[in-house]
Amino acid sequence: MSRRSRLQQFLALGAFLFAVYWIVDGSPVIAVGWVIVGLLNLYTLRRDAEAVDDAIDV
DSSP states (O other): OOHHHHHHHHHHHHHHHHHHHHHHHTOHHHHHHHHHHHHHHHHHHHHHHHHHHHHHHO
16 A cells, blocks of 8 residues: 555545544534545545556556
8 A cells, every 4th residue: 555545544534533523512514524525535545546456457
């Protein structure tokens, strides 16, 4: 696993944990923003994995 993918996993996990903090703190709007950030990191991570698979198949 590359350093970039480990970083993106860490950022996604951090975003979701920060969202939980904001939900507990009572601000769901900010929590939704952090959930979106986490989902974008996961989407980017998945797209990078697909790009590597496509490069190997060619």
